[in-house]
Amino acid sequence: AQSVAQPEDQVNVAEGNPLTVKCTYSVSGNPYLFWYVQYPNRGLQFLLKYITGDNLVKGSYGFEAEFNKSQTSFHLKKPSALVSDSALYFCAVRVHGGGKLIFGQGTELSVKP
Amino acid sequence: KAGVTQTPRYLIKTRGQQVTLSCSPISGHRSVSWYQQTPGQGLQFLFEYFSETQRNKGNFPGRFSGRQFSNSRSEMNVSTLELGDSALYLCASSLEGKGAVDGYTFGSGTRLTVV
Numbered sequence: 001a002q003s004v005a006q007p008e009d010q011v012n013v014a015e016g017n018p019l020t021v022k023c024t025y026s027v028s029g030n031p032y033l034f035w036y037v038q039y040p041n042r043g044l045q046f047l048l049k050y051i052t053g054d055n056l057v058k059g060s061y062g063f064e065a066e067f068n069k070s071q072t073s074f075h076l077k078k079p080s081a082l083v084s085d086s087a088l089y090f091c092a093v094r095v096h097g098g099g100k101l102i103f104g105q106g107t108e109l110s111v112k113p
Numbered sequence: 114k115a116g117v118t119q120t121p122r123y124l125i126k127t128r129g130q131q132v133t134l135s136c137s138p139i140s141g142h143r144s145v146s147w148y149q150q151t152p153g154q155g156l157q158f159l160f161e162y163f164s165e166t167q168r169n170k171g172n173f174p175g176r177f178s179g180r181q182f183s184n185s186r187s188e189m190n191v192s193t194l195e196l197g198d199s200a201l202y203l204c205a206s207s208l209e210g211k212g213a214v215d216g217y218t219f220g221s222g223t224r225l226t227v228v
Contacts (some may be wrong), residue, residue, distance in 0.1 A: 034216065043117075043219035044204055090156065093116065099144045099207055100169040103156040 002027045006104035013081045021076040023091030032094035033074045081111045118219035131192040150201040156218040161221030
């Protein structure tokens with residue numbers, strides 16, 4: 001069965017420091033991976049995706065993610081965190097053959113001044 | 114261009130009633146998916162429609178149903194509401210061009226409260 005795990009419920013970072021939000025996946029075949037961010041009482045905003053090609057994917061708002069096939073990971077990173085980055089982050093994998101996304105449980109990112 | 118529009122934003126219903134939620138995708142997008150978000154279960158896939166046909170279905174009871182119209186707008190219906198159906202219901206649309214794997218654009222959701 002395909003699944004996504006985000007091992008940390010919460011990540012705390014000081015403003016200006018680098019941040020990492022972890023994601024591991026389990027899929028059959030080549031994975032299609034996504035990161036989304038959710039602000040309170042809002043829907044999900046697309047950050048970036050990995051389909052194929054370069055393992056380092058650049059996305060919106062200065063975020064990037066590194067695909068590691070051997071470790072089945074797709075960690076989200078940002079070199080310098082902002083207080084406005086504080087939100088709930090979701091990693092997701094797309095099921096092949098359709099428009100179904102399987103989400104991780106989410107990681108609450110808190111960036112303090 | 115306009116994003117994904119979900120109506121209504123908030124809804125309060127009584128146990129046993131039924132409810133219909135609406136989703137208008139981005140113009141030109143042919144795939145519409147629905148998700149239920151709750152604190153306990155997280156984000157769970159309900160179903161996906163593509164060109165008016167249900168292409169994928171999640172593990173929800175038959176009380177949850179949906180449909181898609183020729184203009185790609187979609188509705189989901191929940192009959193005989195239970196307290197546990199209280200959730201944020203999110204709709205997502207995707208272009209699904211040939212050979213492409215697109216990102217999904219989500220609406221702001223409908224917050225359903227069952228009392």
